[in-house]
Amino acid sequence: MKKQKLVLIGNGMAGVRAVEEVLKLDSEGFDVTVFGSEPYPNYNRIQLSKVLQGDTEIADITLNTWEWYEENGILLYPGETVTSIDTVNQTIVTDKERQVSYDKLILATGSVPFMLPLPGADKEGVTAFRNIEDCERMIEASLSYKKAIVIGGGLLGLEAARGLLNLGMEVDVVHNSNTLMDRQLDNTAGKMLQKELEKQGMNFLLEKQSAEIVGESRVEGLRFEDGEVVKTDLVVMAVGIRSNMKLAEESGIPVNRGILVNDHLETEVPNVFAVGECAEHKEMVYGLVAPLYQQGKEMAKRICGETGNGYQGSVLSTQLKVSGVDVFSAGQIIEEEETKSVTLFDDWRGVYKKVLVNDGKITGAVLFGDTKEGTRLLNLINKRAPIEEYMDNKGAEEAGADLIASMPDTEMICGCNGVTKGAIVEAINAQGLTTVDQVKGCTNASRSCGGCKPLVSDLLAHTAGDAFEQNQKESICACTSYSKEEVMEEIKAKGLTYTKEVMNVLGWSSDEGCSKCRPALNYYLGMLNPAEYHDEKESRYVNERLHANIQKNGTYSVVPRMYGGVTNADDLRKIADVADKYKVPLIKVTGGQRIDLFGVKKEDLPNVWSDLDMPSGSAYAKGLRTVKTCVGADYCRFGTKDSMGLGIKLEKKFEGLNTPHKVKMSVSACPRNCAEGSIKDVGITGLDGEFEIYVGGNGGTHLRKANLLAKVKTEEEVLETTAGFLQYYRETADYLDRTSAWVEKMGLDHIKSVLANKKTFIELNHRMDEALSVVQDGWKQALEDKTLLRDLYQNLKVPAGSN
Amino acid sequence: MEKMLNKVFVATITELPENLGRTVYVGEGKLELAIFKLSNGKIRVIENRCPHKGGVLAEGMVSGEHVFCPMHDWKINMSDGNVQAPDIGCVKTFQTEVQNNQVYVLLPEN
Numbered sequence: 068m069k070k071q072k073l074v075l076i077g078n079g080m081a082g083v084r085a086v087e088e089v090l091k092l093d094s095e096g097f098d099v100t101v102f103g104s105e106p107y108p109n110y111n112r113i114q115l116s117k118v119l120q121g122d123t124e125i126a127d128i129t130l131n132t133w134e135w136y137e138e139n140g141i142l143l144y145p146g147e148t149v150t151s152i153d154t155v156n157q158t159i160v161t162d163k164e165r166q167v168s169y170d171k172l173i174l175a176t177g178s179v180p181f182m183l184p185l186p187g188a189d190k191e192g193v194t195a196f197r198n199i200e201d202c203e204r205m206i207e208a209s210l211s212y213k214k215a216i217v218i219g220g221g222l223l224g225l226e227a228a229r230g231l232l233n234l235g236m237e238v239d240v241v242h243n244s245n246t247l248m249d250r251q252l253d254n255t256a257g258k259m260l261q262k263e264l265e266k267q268g269m270n271f272l273l274e275k276q277s278a279e280i281v282g283e284s285r286v287e288g289l290r291f292e293d294g295e296v297v298k299t300d301l302v303v304m305a306v307g308i309r310s311n312m313k314l315a316e317e318s319g320i321p322v323n324r325g326i327l328v329n330d331h332l333e334t335e336v337p338n339v340f341a342v343g344e345c346a347e348h349k350e351m352v353y354g355l356v357a358p359l360y361q362q363g364k365e366m367a368k369r370i371c372g373e374t375g376n377g378y379q380g381s382v383l384s385t386q387l388k389v390s391g392v393d394v395f396s397a398g399q400i401i402e403e404e405e406t407k408s409v410t411l412f413d414d415w416r417g418v419y420k421k422v423l424v425n426d427g428k429i430t431g432a433v434l435f436g437d438t439k440e441g442t443r444l445l446n447l448i449n450k451r452a453p454i455e456e457y458m459d460n461k462g463a464e465e466a467g468a469d470l471i472a473s474m475p476d477t478e479m480i481c482g483c484n485g486v487t488k489g490a491i492v493e494a495i496n497a498q499g500l501t502t503v504d505q506v507k508g509c510t511n512a513s514r515s516c517g518g519c520k521p522l523v524s525d526l527l528a529h530t531a532g533d534a535f536e537q538n539q540k541e542s543i544c545a546c547t548s549y550s551k552e553e554v555m556e557e558i559k560a561k562g563l564t565y566t567k568e569v570m571n572v573l574g575w576s577s578d579e580g581c582s583k584c585r586p587a588l589n590y591y592l593g594m595l596n597p598a599e600y601h602d603e604k605e606s607r608y609v610n611e612r613l614h615a616n617i618q619k620n621g622t623y624s625v626v627p628r629m630y631g632g633v634t635n636a637d638d639l640r641k642i643a644d645v646a647d648k649y650k651v652p653l654i655k656v657t658g659g660q661r662i663d664l665f666g667v668k669k670e671d672l673p674n675v676w677s678d679l680d681m682p683s684g685s686a687y688a689k690g691l692r693t694v695k696t697c698v699g700a701d702y703c704r705f706g707t708k709d710s711m712g713l714g715i716k717l718e719k720k721f722e723g724l725n726t727p728h729k730v731k732m733s734v735s736a737c738p739r740n741c742a743e744g745s746i747k748d749v750g751i752t753g754l755d756g757e758f759e760i761y762v763g764g765n766g767g768t769h770l771r772k773a774n775l776l777a778k779v780k781t782e783e784e785v786l787e788t789t790a791g792f793l794q795y796y797r798e799t800a801d802y803l804d805r806t807s808a809w810v811e812k813m814g815l816d817h818i819k820s821v822l823a824n825k826k827t828f829i830e831l832n833h834r835m836d837e838a839l840s841v842v843q844d845g846w847k848q849a850l851e852d853k854t855l856l857r858d859l860y861q862n863l864k865v866p867a868g869s870n
Numbered sequence: 871m872e873k874m875l876n877k878v879f880v881a882t883i884t885e886l887p888e889n890l891g892r893t894v895y896v897g898e899g900k901l902e903l904a905i906f907k908l909s910n911g912k913i914r915v916i917e918n919r920c921p922h923k924g925g926v927l928a929e930g931m932v933s934g935e936h937v938f939c940p941m942h943d944w945k946i947n948m949s950d951g952n953v954q955a956p957d958i959g960c961v962k963t964f965q966t967e968v969q970n971n972q973v974y975v976l977l978p979e980n
């Protein structure tokens with residue numbers, strides 16, 4: 068039979084899922100052509116929030132890869148917009164003047180963000196939050212600007228605001244009503260949410276009507292109707308969306324608030340369907356993926372000529388994707404006169420639950436602080452279950468496993484993708500699945516908003532038992548199921564002495580590990596047994612192996628030590644001479660108060676070091692990098708302490724030490740903090756009569772302000788406290804966790820209490836001394852070892868024709 | 871027709887460090903190879919440029935038959951030259967011959 072021509076307009080979540088459903092029912096019957104205005108394959112729009120919040124990257128949110136289109140014989144025209152439809156001759160035309168005819172046409176053009184028609188809304192720096200481009204625009208703005216305003220205190224606005232906070236911006240959220248997410252939450256939950264988000268650093272301007280965006284060519288501020296003006300460099304409008312139905316309307320397809328469709332998603336024009344946010348079904352236009360996916364399923368049946376009950380509308384549920392805040396709501400939220408409710412309000416733990424009941428049936432729910440029951444409640448609402456069904460099960464709910472066990476197989480786990488408990492259990496059993504990712508791959512569960520991950524994980528634990536337990540600990544890498552703690556225990560218990568032995572004895576799945584576990588094992592082994600361990604060059608990343616930083620063109624940079632950022636004429640002269648002799652293309656002052664020679668050839672490295680005759684600055688090491696200092700008491704009119712002197716002492720003491728990740732320090736001699744102690748792993752501030760020791764700061768990818776660890780009186784105490792802190796970090800941190808991440812994981816109070824124990828403190832210092840006693844300068848070590856020089860720094864040159 | 875191969879001496883096997891790469895320039899900057907001695911003693915020779923952004927593979931970390939590019943950690947099979955998923959691509963591989971401790975690379979004649 069001749070294939071039918073199926074054309075999809077809109078390469079987004081609803082349209083592509085509908086095509087997937089069609090192919091599932093009939094993989095041979097259609098030649099599929101897809102047009103999408105965006106230049107990407109179908110991606111998970113929902114996860115844009117997580118991209119903005121830095122939890123994932125644009126590259127990782129693709130739902131259907133280019134290969135998927137190819138493998139399924141789908142002709143995709145990315146970056147191409149359909150401009151008109153001729154419903155009589157059944158053809159469409161695109162902005163690239165392509166004309167294509169169809170037997171069946173699906174409109175899935177989604178929505179367009181609604182932009183408030185304020186004067187000045189066309190200025191640079193005003194954006195919506197809808198697609199990859201918007202996301203990139205915000206990330207870019209965050210690099211050069213500080214202040215952002217989000218208009219709209221709904222789901223989208225709050226997620227955008229959290230993202231902008233993570234990007235280091237100050238954020239005001241403007242909302243016209245007096246509670247946040249007022250379309251989804253009741254007053255109590257809305258207020259709790261506000262309090263929580265304020266704690267996270269969001270600022271709210273409620274009951275405010277925006278009037279004008281002010282500024283020259285770029286936005287500089289937002290003026291409200293009450294006259295107040297708030298400064299800003301970026302305005303994100305998240306006030307709502309409108310069905311994108313222009314194309315349909317212009318082509319004579321009947322529309323209202325969306326493109327009008329029946330239960331089978333057929334428009335009023337033959338052979339033309341509409342699905343997703345652009346469609347209006349029984350006066351409802353949906354803006355969440357779960358209903359859109361259900362629509363796709365029903366539409367596919369009709370397109371493939373199968374019978375079905377058709378689409379019957381959906382109960383909406385939402386979940387806010389902001390880390391640290393659990394909010395869920397479904398169905399009815401606002402109580403009417405005859406509505407009864409079951410409420411639990413635990414202010415202390417920050418938990419709020421409200422289940423609304425009409426005529427004895429569950430009709431709505433709001434959860435704050437603990438949303439585990441969300442999916443279950445949604446199921447009950449969908450069934451219009453009697454309230455007893457919820458109450459009867461409450462006792463069992465404390466034991467999570469019982470809750471899972473008692474769920475019927477038909478109960479929905481993943482609302483977005485319509486995956487039931489039965490379907491997941493079957494996949495786990497039939498295919499021996501043990502991880503959430505595998506379940507996602509096989510069943511689609513948790514492939515969209517990810518809100519059901521905890522449930523899927525519970526279900527795995529329940530169904531797969533031990534096999535799953537094994538997978539839950541964070542293993543070092545994919546070669547093993549052992550966690551860092553377990554590996555360290557085994558190394559100690561079995562007296563393991565080199566990486567390959569660890570991998571063999573502990574049954575690694577690959578003989579020689581990978582680029583993740585090898586350096587980690589090399590570090591753990593060396594840390595546990597500093598005196599005897601033989602460092603493995605071949606398990607080090609290139610920079611640490613060669614004691615220089617590789618550059619993009621394969622040359623290297625050389626940074627000699629300059630203790631405390633203090634130098635002298637002799638050293639500067641040596642550096643200058645070396646730069647001349649080896650024709651160093653660039654000399655740069657680093658952000659770490661020292662000098663960097665760039666573009667050195669690998670084979671020249673040993674000679675450069677030998678001519679410099681200075682210790683290595685370890686600018687490549689997972690170890691102590693720099694100790695920045697300020698001017699200090701000897702010269703500065705505010706200085707209270709000899710910051711340079713103390714900085715040099717710290718650098719001399721800890722240079723060459725191996726740590727889980729790099730360690731940077733600084734010493735300032737007054738609270739003006741010119742050496743930037745608040746973003747250092749260890750930052751010392753000298754005051755009149757005492758020193759403050761700050762720890763866990765980070766000025767890199769994830770900016771983190773340091774915490775005050777201790778106040779001490781003498782330099783000696785600074786050195787000892789720093790040693791205790793660093794040794795505890797060395798012994799307990801995961802490889803590649805900076806102190807910032809480690810302090811967050813351990814908790815500052817815990818670290819303080821460990822160091823407060825006199826005995827432990829002395830032992831930590833003792834073990835630190837032991838580690839320091841075997842430290843060698845990387846450059847000197849290489850220069851003194853002929854084999855090392857040959858193995859690591861020599862290249863071979865052979866003539867082409869030799870036999 | 872059979873391709874003519876040019877046999878080029880590149881190293882003495884005992885002089886090659888185990889599980890580390892070495893850069894070999896053949897001719898006047900025409901060809902740059904990375905030569906590896908694996909832990910099982912086998913020799914692998916591949917072109918010294920990563921298909922991603924030209925990282926020097928000789929400085930990569932070696933694990934069994936694979937080398938991890940030092941620039942952005944792509945994983946490359948040294949026997950068939952294939953880049954491992956999720957990344958895609960391949961590097962040229964070269965056959966070798968070992969005679970009396972001497973390693974020769976077989977290069978296509980041109």
Ligand code: SRM
Nearest residue numbers: 616618624657658659660661686731765766767768769805
């Ligand atoms: C040379 C220098 C830039 C400069 O010219 O100023 C530099 C250069 C590099 N930095 Fe940096 N960082 C330099 C100061 C910084 C600073 C500022 C500071 O230390 O005061 C920071 C932020 C502060 C911090 O670390 O908390 C910084 C945060 C990073 C990060 C992100 C670390 C993080 O925890 O997020 C990386 C990536 C990493 O280490 O994994 C990085 C990695 C790198 C590497 C080594 C990238 C690499 O792996 O190849 C760069 C080598 C470039 C090259 O071609 O040689 N560099 N880097 C600075 C050397 C200071 C020194 O004297 O040793």
Ligand SMILES: Cc1cc2nc3c(=O)[nH]c(=O)nc-3n(C[C@H](O)[C@H](O)[C@H](O)COP(=O)(O)OP(=O)(O)OC[C@H]3O[C@@H](n4cnc5c(N)ncnc54)[C@H](O)[C@@H]3O)c2cc1C
Nearest residue numbers: 077079080081103104112148149176177343344354355356
């Ligand atoms: C930041 C963010 C967070 C979200 N979070 C959630 C959430 O947690 N849970 C949830 O359920 N939903 C969430 N949503 C909503 C969800 O993403 C949408 O409901 C869903 O993407 C709609 O799918 P769609 O296919 O109808 O539209 P879209 O995904 O927008 O796809 C429509 C596509 O059609 C293209 N197009 C339009 N006109 C044409 C034309 N004439 N020719 C060619 N192509 C055209 C568009 O460029 C677009 O790519 C979120 C949305 C955003 C923006």
Ligand code: SF4
Nearest residue numbers: 618619657658767768
């Ligand atoms: S910020 Fe650091 S890592 Fe990034 S390009 Fe500059 S030197 Fe390289």
Ligand code: FES
Nearest residue numbers: 920922923925939
């Ligand atoms: S250059 Fe090899 S991974 Fe990027």
